[in-house]
Amino acid sequence: MAAGSRLGSWDARTIMSNMLPLLVVLCTIVLWAGITLQEAEALLEEYGLLAVMVPTMVGAGGNLGTILSSRLTTRLHLGTTELDVRDRVLWANVVAVLALAATVFSALAVGAWVIGRVIDAPLPLSALLTISLVSGMSVAVVAVVFGLATTYGSYRLGIDPDDTTIPIVTNVVDVFGMVIFIGVSTLVLG
Template structure:
């Protein structure tokens, strides 16, 4: 599919601000949910301090994975090389790369948290940290993939440049889901 020149919005400041301001207001309200979830999990995080160390990386990496895929999809749209066809092998290769990266990052997070916890004397068993990190992380990665595709496709269909919208949408939504999933999986695994 060849994308016609100018069909994905303009580079005018007023157009970008007009598209982004309402979106950022809505996304700011959504992100409040992550803060409320974190506050509700205060007792869990105080009892298992190493989980509090994992929270920023867990949330940040999920958003970063979504941003990577969103950027790749947006670039392919601008180049006219994507069709959002389920048979497109390049799309599936991008998804596989993001999921492989997620598995690597969240395994490293668990190992790093284990080593830090052992050093500080606040640790949990490595298997517990791996279960929490990989279940949470891979779930967040799948959500990042879904929202990357949805935000990019919706932006394109609405005639808005995906470069302006996808990364804020995906990172904010994935941050919220990342927090909720991480706290939920941690509580479930630890029987809290």
């Protein structure tokens, strides 16, 4: 079957045959994030405010990657893009995702700082900004790389990127996001 005809397929068998093995592998991979979180229990107990940041850190990273993937997938389906490093619209999308990441992760640090003051568990704003921005921007770069790779890889394999990008990017970014966040937090506060 030609790649173009498979991309538009709404056939349940095609979707299931592509997604079931992928989801099993991704479930196994995301266990790593849970193990990392379990291993960081002492750090999160000592600095409870970090536990408040975890869901947003991990969720926002995955969302950034899926935003980029969705935009690229739409352009692929419309035939308005190819894998070309000279594609200015592609780079504009990457820059927009990174700018959004800087905004979101700065707001996360400020929000955590305010919560820390309210619940009487403060951490210095400078430490929270460092943790949030270094972790967040690193996660955003991972999200961009995996968003691009997954979108173009799926397309080249003749698999509809709409079926693969969101689960792959969100799961991979969950794992890397947790590892990076805990690592940066340990370096900054340890």
